[in-house]
Amino acid sequence: MTSVNWAGNYTYRAESLVKPRSVEELQDVIAGAKQVKALGSRHSFNDVADSPGIQVSLENLPAELTIDEAAHTVTVNAGARYGEFVERLNDAGWAIHNLASLPHISVAGAISTGTHGSGDGNLNLAAVVAGLELITADGLTLSVKRGDPSFEGTVVAVGALGIVTRVTLDIEPTFDVRQDVFVNLGWPALRDHFNELTSSAYSVSMFTDWGEQGANQVWLKSRVDVGTAASQQQELFGATRATHAMHPLPDGPSANSTEQGGVPGPWWNRLAHFTLEFTPSDGQELQSEYLFGREHAIDAIEAMRALQPRLAPHLMVAEIRTMRADDLWLSPAYGRDTVGLHFTWKQDDAVQELLPLMEDALAPFDARPHWGKLFTTNAARLLELYPKLPEFRELAGRLDPNGKFRNPYLDRTIFGA
Ligand SMILES: Cc1cc2nc3c(=O)[nH]c(=O)nc-3n(C[C@H](O)[C@H](O)[C@H](O)COP(=O)(O)OP(=O)(O)OC[C@H]3O[C@@H](n4cnc5c(N)ncnc54)[C@H](O)[C@@H]3O)c2cc1C
Structure with a gap:
């Protein structure tokens, strides 16, 4: 049977998919394989989880x-x-x-x-x-x-x-979280109050199509034990409280979204946008995402607005999110408080041609691509973007001297230059 990723845009080329039932069985598979790589739940949009040899799924290992x-x-x-x-x-x-x-x-x-x-x-x-x-x-x-x-x-x-x-x-x-959605946040308000907006709740997502109207939706996820002042307002910098449950996609089914309307609920049922029982997002889609230091947020947003006429015909929705700096060598948030610009695209060949345009426009901000989404950033550029990449290569060389876990994706990105 042909094996494809979740979105169906990539067909794995691995010779076989093995599902060991114990760690010992997995150890034997790895020890005996020439090439092998783990497959997760297949939600990446590129060939990152493919293998020229065996793919291994852990879904049959005992739960813990x-x-x-x-x-x-x-x-x-x-x-x-x-x-x-x-x-x-x-x-x-x-x-x-x-x-x-x-x-x-x-x-x-x-x-x-x-x-x-x-x-x-x-x-x-x-x-x-x-x-x-x-x-x-x-x-x-x-x-x-x-x-x-x-x-x-x-x-x-x-x-x-x-x-x-x-x-x-x-x-x-x-902890409990309440989720509140506001609609129609204009660009001037987003530009002038970016830091206040992203800090107005525990987790904030702003959705846009980069059109003139600004962020069509702002989702605030507020911890009930920490403070929910912004989420209780009728207005958020000119954006108004949504009157019904929303989906990030303009025509998406709101029943697939986690509960909104300020109803407190457990963290696991609010922090994700989508519930487990339903298809998240659209399904028939592609995704890409670029992440950069938050000091560049407004310039990067303006750069994407300037590309809007090129992006719009292929775009379903974009999302602006923030995260705190970490110290993991290959993390897109390594060493810098980060803003991510995420794009959900229609399944359209033209998307591949848009990526270099976006990467050029975001180059001044040293934007790092999401490893699991579509990008064309080459190995030489990744070496500039990830200061610890040389150390990572050394570590991989020690743990996997014969490149058993390598695949074409890794050869062209992390190990390419
Ligand atoms: C609808 C949708 C929404 C998304 N939302 C977000 C989001 O909100 N934020 C975000 O950052 N990303 C998001 N993503 C991207 C997604 O989180 C990543 O692509 C993630 O890697 C998918 O995990 P997976 O289990 O499907 O891994 P896969 O895609 O199967 O594999 C990804 C990588 O993990 C490796 N891997 C998997 N299992 C193991 C293992 N046991 N040991 C070693 N390596 C392993 C694989 O070899 C591969 O390199 C979204 C994707 C989709 C489809």
Whole structure:
């Protein structure tokens, strides 16, 4: 059977897909393989998870959820999707700090690509990894934890160091969140009040098509225990409170969105935009995203507005999010408080031609592409954008001297120049 990614825009070329039922079986597969790579929940839009040899899915490994109350951590199997365990974690009284827009993705897939949610004070999902276990090229288990040498290189690793089997995440006592949507935020207000807007709630997302009207929707996710002042207002810098539930896409079904209208609910049921039971976003789509230091936010937004006539025919929606700087070598937020400009595109060949235009326009801001989405940024440029890339290559050379986990994506990006 032909195997494709979630959006259906990429057909994997791997010779086979293996689903081991135990870690020992996985170790044998890796030790005996010439080329092998992990496949998560297939939500990336490019060939990042492909392999010239074997692809391995962890979906048949036994489930695990071990909470260490003293250490404030939870350990899960790496192939688990967030949506499969967040409710149980909450029922036990605990929370993860943040989620991506969808709970359908696997933990290992998310952390491997530097996946993030939003919030000025919120780190990306990989930056709350306290430790992990991976099977390296020789089939042996390597355990690493925060504080170990090269730990910062091991978490966002784009599958290049081995196959991660268990991940330990920082947790905190559970909290409630309310979600409020405001509509029609004009560009002047967004420009003049950008910092106030992004700090007006625990997590803020602004959706736009780059047209004259500005941000069509602003989603505020506010922690009930911290303060919800902005979310209770009738107006937010001229934007008005939505009168009904919304979907980020203008014609999208609001039933697929997590509850809005200021109704408090558990963190796991508000921090993602989409619920697990439904298709997130559109499905028939492509995505790309570029991330840069937040001091460039307004200039980068203006650069995308200038491209609007070229982008608009192919765009479904764009989203502006923020995140806190981290110290993970290949994280798009490495070393800088970050703003991300995300694009959901129609499934249209023309998108590939738009990417270099956008990358040129964002080059002055040293924009890093999301590893799991579409981009054309080449290896030489990635070397400039990621100061720790040489150290990462050295680490990969030590753990995988024969390039067992390499694939064409890694050869042309991380190892290319
Ligand atoms: C509808 C939609 C919404 C999205 N929203 C967001 C968002 O809000 N924020 C954001 O940042 N991104 C978002 N993304 C992108 C998504 O989070 C990333 O593409 C993520 O990597 C997908 O995880 P996955 O489990 O599908 O991994 P895959 O796409 O299957 O794999 C991604 C990478 O992880 C590696 N990998 C997977 N499992 C393992 C393992 N066990 N060990 C080692 N390496 C492994 C693979 O080899 C590959 O390199 C979205 C994508 C979609 C389709």
